[in-house]
Amino acid sequence: MTAKFSFTLHGSDGLARLGSLHTRHGDIRTPAFMPVGTVGTVKGLYLDQVKETGTDVILGNTYHLMLRPGAEQVAELGGLHKLIGWDRPILTDSGGFQIMSLAKIRKITEQAAIFQSHIDGKRHELSPERAMDIQRLLGSDIQMQLDQCIEYPHTEKAAEKAMQLSLRWAERSRAAFGKQPGRGNFGIVQGGVNARLRRESAEGLKSIGFEGYAIGGLAVGEGQALMLDTIELTVPHLPMDRPRYLMGVGTPEDIVESAARGIDMFDCVLPTRSGRHGQAFTRFGKINLRNARHAADPRPLDPESPCPALSQYSRAYLHHLIRSGELLGMMLLSWANIAYYQALMQEIRGAIEAGRFEEFRRATKEQWKLGDVAP
Amino acid sequence: MTAKFSFTLHGSDGLARLGSLHTRHGDIRTPAFMPVGTVGTVKGLYLDQVKETGTDVILGNTYHLMLRPGAEQVAELGGLHKLIGWDRPILTDSGGFQIMSLAKIRKITEQAAIFQSHIDGKRHELSPERAMDIQRLLGSDIQMQLDQCIEYPHTEKAAEKAMQLSLRWAERSRAAFGKQPGRGNFGIVQGGVNARLRRESAEGLKSIGFEGYAIGGLAVGEGQALMLDTIELTVPHLPMDRPRYLMGVGTPEDIVESAARGIDMFDCVLPTRSGRHGQAFTRFGKINLRNARHAADPRPLDPESPCPALSQYSRAYLHHLIRSGELLGMMLLSWANIAYYQALMQEIRGAIEAGRFEEFRRATKEQWKLGDVAP
Numbered sequence: 109m110t111a112k113f114s115f116t117l118h119g120s121d122g123l124a125r126l127g128s129l130h131t132r133h134g135d136i137r138t139p140a141f142m143p144v145g146t147v148g149t150v151k152g153l154y155l156d157q158v159k160e161t162g163t164d165v166i167l168g169n170t171y172h173l174m175l176r177p178g179a180e181q182v183a184e185l186g187g188l189h190k191l192i193g194w195d196r197p198i199l200t201d202s203g204g205f206q207i208m209s210l211a212k213i214r215k216i217t218e219q220a221a222i223f224q225s226h227i228d229g230k231r232h233e234l235s236p237e238r239a240m241d242i243q244r245l246l247g248s249d250i251q252m253q254l255d256q257c258i259e260y261p262h263t264e265k266a267a268e269k270a271m272q273l274s275l276r277w278a279e280r281s282r283a284a285f286g287k288q289p290g291r292g293n294f295g296i297v298q299g300g301v302n303a304r305l306r307r308e309s310a311e312g313l314k315s316i317g318f319e320g321y322a323i324g325g326l327a328v329g330e331g332q333a334l335m336l337d338t339i340e341l342t343v344p345h346l347p348m349d350r351p352r353y354l355m356g357v358g359t360p361e362d363i364v365e366s367a368a369r370g371i372d373m374f375d376c377v378l379p380t381r382s383g384r385h386g387q388a389f390t391r392f393g394k395i396n397l398r399n400a401r402h403a404a405d406p407r408p409l410d411p412e413s414p415c416p417a418l419s420q421y422s423r424a425y426l427h428h429l430i431r432s433g434e435l436l437g438m439m440l441l442s443w444a445n446i447a448y449y450q451a452l453m454q455e456i457r458g459a460i461e462a463g464r465f466e467e468f469r470r471a472t473k474e475q476w477k478l479g480d481v482a483p
Numbered sequence: 484m485t486a487k488f489s490f491t492l493h494g495s496d497g498l499a500r501l502g503s504l505h506t507r508h509g510d511i512r513t514p515a516f517m518p519v520g521t522v523g524t525v526k527g528l529y530l531d532q533v534k535e536t537g538t539d540v541i542l543g544n545t546y547h548l549m550l551r552p553g554a555e556q557v558a559e560l561g562g563l564h565k566l567i568g569w570d571r572p573i574l575t576d577s578g579g580f581q582i583m584s585l586a587k588i589r590k591i592t593e594q595a596a597i598f599q600s601h602i603d604g605k606r607h608e609l610s611p612e613r614a615m616d617i618q619r620l621l622g623s624d625i626q627m628q629l630d631q632c633i634e635y636p637h638t639e640k641a642a643e644k645a646m647q648l649s650l651r652w653a654e655r656s657r658a659a660f661g662k663q664p665g666r667g668n669f670g671i672v673q674g675g676v677n678a679r680l681r682r683e684s685a686e687g688l689k690s691i692g693f694e695g696y697a698i699g700g701l702a703v704g705e706g707q708a709l710m711l712d713t714i715e716l717t718v719p720h721l722p723m724d725r726p727r728y729l730m731g732v733g734t735p736e737d738i739v740e741s742a743a744r745g746i747d748m749f750d751c752v753l754p755t756r757s758g759r760h761g762q763a764f765t766r767f768g769k770i771n772l773r774n775a776r777h778a779a780d781p782r783p784l785d786p787e788s789p790c791p792a793l794s795q796y797s798r799a800y801l802h803h804l805i806r807s808g809e810l811l812g813m814m815l816l817s818w819a820n821i822a823y824y825q826a827l828m829q830e831i832r833g834a835i836e837a838g839r840f841e842e843f844r845r846a847t848k849e850q851w852k853l854g855d856v857a858p
Contacts, residue, residue, distance in 0.1 A: 147809060153811075191800050192800060193800075403556065425523070428522070435527040436529070
């Protein structure tokens with residue numbers, strides 16, 4: 109357990125970067141994918157399985173955890189790591205995104221976000237200070253500032269207003285974070301898809317100074333092209349020596365393309381959510397196990413994978429389980445998808461290290477296009 | 484892999500019996516509890532976990548598997564063992580019980596049960612011969628005759644009619660079973676809660692001759708006392724040298740009390756179904772994890788259990804997972820319950836072997852009454 113939170117950049121290939129983030133709960137190899145452990149569980153997986161896929165860090169949602177079991181309750185139980193049985197790093201978001209997407213009624217004031225719980229309708233107030241307080245109580249290794257997320261599409265005026273508020277909240281978040289050895293505090297760049305706003309947001313955050321910088325407000329409906337454009341125009345304004353985290357992204361292709369543009373960290377519910385609905389992500393692209401053509405197919409999803417969910421179960425059995433609505437089908441495909449995502453991250457890191465990222469990127473996208481080969 | 488299907492009685496203590504059932508997929512230690520793998524999965528568990536709990540045999544449902552994926556489909560894929568990845572014995576029921584409890588519309592003729600699938604409303608016909616055919620296609624190690632189950636309460640006349648039909652179906656099932664080395668065919672005693680009918684059913688089945696005898700039509704609402712009475716009046720008419728299987732039973736107490744009356748095999752959905760709904764069975768009795776008093780309780784369900792689900796997760800976390808409707812909560816409690824059931828079976832077998840079954844029975848029931856001790 110090192111006391112110092114820091115980022116080491118080992119090298120780069122084009123804009124793609126290879127690094128390590130050092131935290132009190134160990135190192136995070138970047139580019140990193142963080143499985144989402146919404147309420148303190150990566151849905152459908154045992155944390156031992158998550159670990160075995162090569163996951164260095166998982167994400168917890170402040171919004172969900174503040175509602176249930178509650179931050180003080182988690183602290184009393186020894187913190188989130190102890191409660192759930194995970195000894196590696198945890199990043200927690202600040203709740204901004206869920207307040208926009210989940211809360212029944214919400215109101216944003218200068219002081220705080222005021223919202224009704226989607227669970228019981230109870231009124232809650234989340235200020236930048238309280239968001240940091242909650243994350244400290246949870247014992248999170250990487251704590252995000254509270255920001256205001258807005259929906260897409262939006263007017264420039266609305267994007268600017270939310271970005272400016274997020275900047276003021278960034279300052280308050282930073283002050284509230286204080287000194288926490290071995291833990292880091294990340295600012296979040298907002299500004300919609302507007303180049304000027306993104307630049308101003310990044311510059312503002314840099315002058316406050318954070319251990320890392322996230323790009324928020326993307327993957328909310330703008331499409332991949334506009335998302336990648338926005339990453340391209342934001343990244344140059346972020347410091348080279350700090351990790352860059354693209355929030356809520358994405359598909360395997362989104363990740364490869366964003367890593368190519370200098371992103372170091374990702375999180376997304378896609379692998380587990382898709383898994384629960386019968387969709388697998390594999391080396392050969394997406395495979396929908398609900399499809400009738402898998403009913404008699406004895407092949408596993410990927411015979412060469414070290415993950416049993418990919419190599420030890422036939423498509424016929426997975427198809428049957430998913431069609432029957434069985435828990436095991438959801439469990440296996442969620443596991444398979446997290447395993448594939450982490451295998452992909454390992455390949456990305458290896459390709460950057462070997463200086464052949466462009467070749468890897470081309471070959472990987474070709475292989476996805478091959479699709480699901482018939483038996 | 485032995486070719487011969489047989490039963491060895493190692494000893495007894497009172498009416499309770501210790502034995503081994505030998506099948507082509509290995510031995511089953513009796514008294515045995517068979518977790519229910521309805522459609523080819525013990526709900527919420529990996530089969531490796533099922534194995535580690537000390538499970539020798541699981542049960543598959545002919546009714547479910549004939550509808551989906553279909554018996555011929557399973558056979559083409561190499562049989563049920565191969566499809567699901569289980570190399571130990573499998574017992575399949577014959578579908579009679581599910582036709583009564585699940586099928587939308589059903590009609591029983593001398594020839595067959597005719598019913599509509601609960602999945603898509605499609606019409607199916609299940610004769611005694613087809614039920615055996617399906618079980619052979621599945622590759623089941625223990626194949627049950629087709630019987631007619633009736634609901635409780637019932638008239639004596641209805642019970643007699645269903646019992647007589649079940650006897651005629653038993654004869655046809657036995658003929659259809661033919662010779663299958665290393666596999667066994669069990670007859671099912673019916674007759675409701677009527678002593679004469681149960682005796683006539685048992686005598687009729689014995690004169691046909693089966694590798695084992697089941698008691699069907701119990702645990703359908705008659706209550707524990709009447710169930711145990713019916714077991715008591717049926718068991719004396721069953722041969723000593725063949726295994727006795729009480730279908731669909733039950734709670735831990737049902738099992739101890741039935742083993743005390745000479746039953747060798749059990750199956751029940753209770754441990755997994757209750758687990759999915761937040762209820763744990765433990766050495767200390769039933770524990771409802773939904774209950775608010777567990778919210779701050781750091782204790783595991785049973786610190787001394789070798790099963791991680793019982794010893795490695797706090798009640799607070801289990802409570803949180805169950806309240807949040809998380810898959811992991813269902814997975815952990817299903818696993819914990821199967822582990823406890825198998826630990827109980829191991830204790831039952833140990834107590835019979837040591838000749839202290841009565842003492843064990845008393846002490847175990849006392850311990851259950853202690854209930855869930857506050858921290």
